[in-house]
Amino acid sequence: MSDLKYLLDEVRKNTRNISERLTESHGWDHTLKVVRLAKLMAPKEDGDIFCVELAAWMHDWGRLAFPKNDKGHASLSAEMVKQFLKNWIAQRVITPRQYGDVQRAIRQHSQINSSSRKSLSLLRDADRLSRYTPDGLYQVAVYSAEKGFPFFLPDTKVLRNGNEPLLRFSDVRCTIDEFNLVYDYWKIIETPSAKLLQNELKVFIDAFLNNFANEKNLQNNSEFWLTVLKKNAEQFKTIENIFFEEKEKSINEIDFYEYIQFLNDVKNDFQMVSR
């Protein structure tokens, strides 16, 4: 095993350990999804695949101190990464330049200003896209419940006009708002690859919001909708794992378009509401 592969393996193991102490919304499944999406996009965007993967594994380590609050977790992750990577830099497994690239991407991953740095824009885009899949939407709903938000408030707009300004984090008051916040990421994702993926993935959130808008008066009950989301999440996770596990050893070589094709093949199986 090469030194770089060994380092990635150690980082993956450490992420696994940390994830056991994290909640479902930012735990192992979330990180694994970010790693997979980042690795899918990196070759297409001329990103440094090694740096992007390293940053993706470690980006939410700082959640430990801020499990229910986004504030501060990115800088804390960057500090933890600094400690972890110190010896690897000393042993010249990674260069100071690679380290700088990784820690900068992690430190700034939750900011919304644009960036010309590839590792940073790829990490941010993968993190945002990770919420668009059925399992990502379920994690968003769980996170919202962890913060004590109701599923829906009667004065909330379920279907927003796409031209409305970017929904601000501070305006979010319920889970349906959180979904609209995720939906709005299309306005800030940067890489062409992420835009292509977002275009495919938005069908899931579209279907859910449309169904909710039609049936909210009949089933205005958070437990019902959480069950719907959970069921879809588990179904999606199972089939998506098969897709990725087949490619595990050569994930860098995965044709990006194969994943798009996979999404096209499965999307009709998801109505995002149980019948």
Ligand SMILES: [Fe+2]
């Ligand atoms: Fe994060």
Ligand SMILES: [Fe+2]
């Ligand atoms: Fe994240």
